[in-house]
Amino acid sequence: MQAANFVAGQWRTLPRTFDRENPAQPSEVAGTYPASGVEEGLEALRAAAAGAAAWRQVGPPERARVLHKAAALLESRSPEVTAAIIREVGKPLTEARGEVQRAADILRYYAGYGYQPQGYAVASTRPNTRLTSQRVPLGVVALITPWNFPIAIPAWKLAPALIAGNGVVLKPSSLGPAGALHLAAALAEAGVPDGALNVVVGPGTPFGQALRRAEGLRAVSFTGSTEVGRHLQAGLGPSLVRMQMELGGKNVYCVWEDADLAAAAQQVAYGAFGYAGQKCTATSRVLVHESVYGDFREALVAASRAMPVGDPREERTAVGPLIDASSLERVEAAVRRAEAGGGRVVLGGARVSGLPGHFFPPTIVEGVDPAAELAQEELFGPVLTLHPMAGLDQAIGLANGTRYGLAATVATRSLAVAEAFLDRVDAGVVHVNQPTAGVEYQVPFGGVKESGLGPKEQGWSALDFFSDWKTRVVTVM
Numbered sequence: 001m002q003a004a005n006f007v008a009g010q011w012r013t014l015p016r017t018f019d020r021e022n023p024a025q026p027s028e029v030a031g032t033y034p035a036s037g038v039e040e041g042l043e044a045l046r047a048a049a050a051g052a053a054a055w056r057q058v059g060p061p062e063r064a065r066v067l068h069k070a071a072a073l074l075e076s077r078s079p080e081v082t083a084a085i086i087r088e089v090g091k092p093l094t095e096a097r098g099e100v101q102r103a104a105d106i107l108r109y110y111a112g113y114g115y116q117p118q119g120y121a122v123a124s125t126r127p128n129t130r131l132t133s134q135r136v137p138l139g140v141v142a143l144i145t146p147w148n149f150p151i152a153i154p155a156w157k158l159a160p161a162l163i164a165g166n167g168v169v170l171k172p173s174s175l176g177p178a179g180a181l182h183l184a185a186a187l188a189e190a191g192v193p194d195g196a197l198n199v200v201v202g203p204g205t206p207f208g209q210a211l212r213r214a215e216g217l218r219a220v221s222f223t224g225s226t227e228v229g230r231h232l233q234a235g236l237g238p239s240l241v242r243m244q245m246e247l248g249g250k251n252v253y254c255v256w257e258d259a260d261l262a263a264a265a266q267q268v269a270y271g272a273f274g275y276a277g278q279k280c281t282a283t284s285r286v287l288v289h290e291s292v293y294g295d296f297r298e299a300l301v302a303a304s305r306a307m308p309v310g311d312p313r314e315e316r317t318a319v320g321p322l323i324d325a326s327s328l329e330r331v332e333a334a335v336r337r338a339e340a341g342g343g344r345v346v347l348g349g350a351r352v353s354g355l356p357g358h359f360f361p362p363t364i365v366e367g368v369d370p371a372a373e374l375a376q377e378e379l380f381g382p383v384l385t386l387h388p389m390a391g392l393d394q395a396i397g398l399a400n401g402t403r404y405g406l407a408a409t410v411a412t413r414s415l416a417v418a419e420a421f422l423d424r425v426d427a428g429v430v431h432v433n434q435p436t437a438g439v440e441y442q443v444p445f446g447g448v449k450e451s452g453l454g455p456k457e458q459g460w461s462a463l464d465f466f467s468d469w470k471t472r473v474v475t476v477m
């Protein structure tokens with residue numbers, strides 16, 4: 001991998017660069033990258049138009065062969081890629097290693113599409129007429145990704161975009177570009193033709209401007225915060241570009257009175273505090289039936305205390321650093337405001353001293369009004385609020401009572417409660433007796449309300465976004 005842009009089949013450095021710090025050791029530079037501007041974005045989009053024309057001529061089975069080869073290359077480099085991810089985004093070793101494997105698995109999953117039916121034939125109502133409809137590539141598509149899953153999210157956008165035959169420009173987060181660049185290197189070496197895959201590293205604003213000025217751009221798939229997504233959509237709306245948005249979350253875990261409290265406590269601790277809560281599907285609100293509130297709180301405190309905080313390079317670490325100093329300030333300030341509003345810190349609540357990085361411990365706050373900021377706004381840190389509830393209508397009202405709708409869980413042994421939750425909670429993914437965090441790439445994934453927009457990512461539904469249907473009507477004369 002090179003710390004450079006990848007455009008038209010070439011690695012290109014720029015005189016303008018920026019440094020990415022290691023969030024666990026902020027004095028250490030984890031990487032130095034090109035600070036691309038509008039021109040670099042436009043150049044990559046032009047290269048993608050040329051590359052798209054070549055790549056669409058390559059049949060889906062051959063595209064699949066390339067994806068398979070890239071998966072094997074990535075696996076062979078797993079230790080190096082894992083180390084780069086840990087250095088840049090502070091993801092604990094076990095999760096970082098698993099994410100690299102997941103990226104390889106996603107490439108193989110979408111390679112499978114190369115051998116699936118690409119369309120269908122139906123009987124025409126007209127004489128001597130053959131009626132078929134078939135998926136076709138869109139052309140040039142842009143992908144914008146966040147830092148928190150620095151290789152899995154680029155993989156789950158790139159793989160369906162490429163297997164569908166598009167020319168792609170990927171703009172990874174400047175807080176963690178290494179995973180995307182490793183992925184691009186593997187795909188290029190595996191045989192994606194020059195221009196079909198481009199990566200531009202740098203800040204978001206100029207890339208957004210390049211998208212507004214680009215000619216022939218057909219689609220943008222964005223994962224990131226709701227605020228940036230809203231801004232992007234407002235800017236691109238007039239150009240009628242197809243948009244897919246995967247945005248923030250304020251995910252709820254509901255503990256019913258009949259739940260296995262020890263198992264639920266483990267799941268909440270993992271979902272809320274693993275990777276320091278920096279997952280779009282992290283648990284951040286916990287609703288507990290009032291009859292088991294005290295017992296559950298005790299079990300949760302014990303399970304949360306058992307989550308080791310520290311050096312993300314260590315196998316045992318579950319909670320690494322926050323991504324940067326401003327995130328640490330933001331998380332701590334939000335907890336202080338919640339306390340000022342009547343919230344009580346049950347566990348954690350202040351930054352970890354004695355470690356050089358941006359560490360904040362697992363934090364549990366109770367007594368917070370469900371309408372207050374800490375229970376409403378995505379914080380992206382290891383903080384959850386605990387709320388007592390007394391019945392199904394109240395629980396579902398609270399579960400649905402935010403602007404988000406990404407992931408939700410109910411822990412129960414009651415089929416009736418589980419079914420009610422599955423039916424009535426507005427979320428893209430609803431779990432029963434599973435953590436809110438965690439995604440399986442073989443089913444559609446994404447949010448509703450202000451958590452997502454457009455055809456879902458992952459599963460075969462990703463192909464709905466990255467391809468068009470072309471219907472062919474052929475009358476034999």
Ligand code: NAD
Pocket residue numbers: 144145146147148149171172173174202203204205207208209223224225226228229231232246247248249279280281378380406446447451452
């Ligand atoms: P972010 O919105 O700050 O940035 C995301 C990407 O957008 C980055 O590559 C950034 O450079 C780019 N960007 C910023 N401004 C832009 C602009 N004006 N035009 C074009 N691109 C621009 O998000 P982040 O901090 O990297 O990631 C955390 C957020 O992502 C959280 O809100 C989290 O919930 C969300 N997320 C959602 C999912 C999901 O699938 N729903 C998955 C992971 C993360």
